[in-house]
Amino acid sequence: MTPTQDLEVQQKRELEKKAEATIPARIFVPHTDIFETENALTVVMEMPGVNQEHADITVEDNVLSVAGRIDFSKYEKMQPVYTEYIVGHYRRSFNLSPNNFDEHKISAEMRDGVLTLTLPKAERAKLRRIPLT
Amino acid sequence: MALGFADPVDALFRFQRALDQRLDSDWLEDTTSGVGAFPPINVFRQGNDFLAIIEMPGVNKDDLTLEVRGNAIRISGKKAIDYGGSASVHRRERVAGSFDRTITLPVQLDPDRVTAEYRDGVLAFSLARAESDKPKAIKIN
Numbered sequence: 001m002t003p004t005q006d007l008e009v010q011q012k013r014e015l016e017k018k019a020e021a022t023i024p025a026r027i028f029v030p031h032t033d034i035f036e037t038e039n040a041l042t043v044v045m046e047m048p049g050v051n052q053e054h055a056d057i058t059v060e061d062n063v064l065s066v067a068g069r070i071d072f073s074k075y076e077k078m079q080p081v082y083t084e085y086i087v088g089h090y091r092r093s094f095n096l097s098p099n100n101f102d103e104h105k106i107s108a109e110m111r112d113g114v115l116t117l118t119l120p121k122a123e124r125a126k127l128r129r130i131p132l133t
Numbered sequence: 134m135a136l137g138f139a140d141p142v143d144a145l146f147r148f149q150r151a152l153d154q155r156l157d158s159d160w161l162e163d164t165t166s167g168v169g170a171f172p173p174i175n176v177f178r179q180g181n182d183f184l185a186i187i188e189m190p191g192v193n194k195d196d197l198t199l200e201v202r203g204n205a206i207r208i209s210g211k212k213a214i215d216y217g218g219s220a221s222v223h224r225r226e227r228v229a230g231s232f233d234r235t236i237t238l239p240v241q242l243d244p245d246r247v248t249a250e251y252r253d254g255v256l257a258f259s260l261a262r263a264e265s266d267k268p269k270a271i272k273i274n
Binding site: 006007008009010024025026031032033034035036037038041042044046047048049050051072075078079080081082083084085086087088089110112113114 | 222254
């Protein structure tokens, strides 16, 4: 996509927790794009401030979960004078179609605060064209 | 209030509350700067100087231009998203486009000492204050 329009600020969405957390800190939901090609499903998540070591990706019972931790120790002893956004960890999960993906072949790449997950489709889940008669 | 993180358990919570309290504070009030343009900015005091931290995930360093003039900083560039032609979309929440924001600060800057670092989609803009603008201690005779 070529950038044509002016960018606007997207407000961060806070995670709605299913169970109450033991720590009162606020957690945010990363803005996510998901798209599909013939061979794979790709999940792209924006987690500014999270580096490769602090992104945790799991697939369990067909649920893809991503957690991103920010390093806020560098903010230590800094005094905010003007703020427009809140800093916090990220978390989001998606239900995957059962048995559609090869869990062991999922790959992840982190670049400029954007996590790209590639989930290769299992052989049985690949496209079957339906002929029109 | 200076922040210290003695207790790590609720340190993040206290930090978030400190950020919350300064949301759209009147620090920029007497300047021409507006609130809410992209990219969003947080400003911290570091001794006599300031540090601006700006979130812009997905922006490539090469597409980013920074300028400093007097008491203003300008951040411009573009954020591109390209998934190739054959992709079929399930969910689209990220936005792409160009941006150009000028922030006029209530302090004069020293352009030669201003530095910036971009990492993990976060720009840290170290805003060194001009020598003439720094507070001076006055000796009482």
